[in-house]
Amino acid sequence: MKKHVWRPLFVVLSLVIFILLFRLAYVPADFGAQERGYTFGFHRLGNEQEWKDYPAKYKNSSYCNECHDDKVKSLKASAHAIIPCENCHGAALGHPDKPEKLTVDRSRGQCLRCHAKLYMPSSGRNNIPGIDPEQHNPGTACAECHNPHNPSLEEM
Numbered sequence: 030m031k032k033h034v035w036r037p038l039f040v041v042l043s044l045v046i047f048i049l050l051f052r053l054a055y056v057p058a059d060f061g062a063q064e065r066g067y068t069f070g071f072h073r074l075g076n077e078q079e080w081k082d083y084p085a086k087y088k089n090s091s092y093c094n095e096c097h098d099d100k101v102k103s104l105k106a107s108a109h110a111i112i113p114c115e116n117c118h119g120a121a122l123g124h125p126d127k128p129e130k131l132t133v134d135r136s137r138g139q140c141l142r143c144h145a146k147l148y149m150p151s152s153g154r155n156n157i158p159g160i161d162p163e164q165h166n167p168g169t170a171c172a173e174c175h176n177p178h179n180p181s182l183e184e185m
């Protein structure tokens with residue numbers, strides 16, 4: 030066969046060999062599908078531990094129970110039972126060490142996220158009782174009258 034036929038073949042072959050050698054040197058040995066198959070795709074085995082050690086920003090309401098059990102108890106028995114504490118107070122992060130306190134947002138906006146009346150049909154958001162912020166005691170913090178941890182109207 031003529032040289033001009035062989036030459037491109039050598040180029041392609043050396044490229045393939047280069048890629049295989051590069052992969053051998055560059056991809057960590059523990060990279061692969063791991064023992065649970067392809068459920069979690071290809072990943073490094075060592076990466077699993079790294080993610081487990083990654084500090085979670087959000088805990089959950091049972092974590093708060095250790096020190097604020099009064100709030101957890103009252104919330105769980107109220108119309109607000111389904112709202113996680115951190116939805117209103119922000120991510121726990123390293124609280125109570127860092128930060129020592131979580132934010133207490135008493136602004137009307139905090140409640141209006143869910144309670145500003147919608148005038149158009151929508152998803153389940155319309156099932157939450159809504160008020161017109163211009164008409165409903167404007168200028169006064171909602172928490173002056175409603176207890177955010179137990180907003181029942183009978184309790185007022």
Ligand code: HEC
Binds near residue numbers: 089090130
């Ligand atoms: C290990 C105990 C502990 C845990 C767990 C804990 N807290 Fe606290 N929290 C504290 C302490 C202590 C303070 C400071 C109290 C103070 O100075 O009045 C505080 C303060 C707060 C404050 C501010 C109170 C204020 O008057 O400014 C909020 C809000 C709060 N925590 C919410 C939460 C939420 C939500 C969780 C769960 C995600 C949580 N905390 C978990 C101990 C804890």
Ligand code: HEC
Binds near residue numbers: 093097177
């Ligand atoms: C719907 C929003 C909302 C949710 C959910 C919520 N809070 Fe609060 N929280 C507030 C607001 C607003 C205040 C300020 C109340 C006030 O000043 O009268 C507050 C105050 C607090 C305070 C400090 C003041 C106090 O009364 O001692 C703590 C501690 C606290 N919340 C913890 C929690 C914990 C723990 C949970 C979950 C069990 C939780 N909160 C769920 C909105 C919320």
Ligand code: HEC
Binds near residue numbers: 112139141177
């Ligand atoms: C994340 C969404 C959300 C936020 C934020 C929120 N609420 Fe609610 N609220 C709800 C849901 C859900 C209900 C229960 C609706 C139902 O009973 O179907 C409710 C119920 C209520 C009720 C009616 C209770 C009753 O007995 O009819 C009042 C009053 C109320 N919330 C006040 C507040 C106030 C004040 C704040 C701010 C501190 C607030 N809410 C923040 C979702 C929210």
Ligand code: HEC
Binds near residue numbers: 158160
């Ligand atoms: C001065 C006191 C006061 C303030 C401030 C206040 N409310 Fe109310 N709220 C009431 C009273 C009283 C009722 C029950 C009678 C009524 O529906 O007006 C009520 C009823 C509600 C209801 C139930 C409506 C229904 O149809 O079931 C919701 C939701 C509510 N308020 C949310 C809020 C939110 C959100 C804020 C802040 C943006 C707020 N309120 C501020 C006194 C107050």
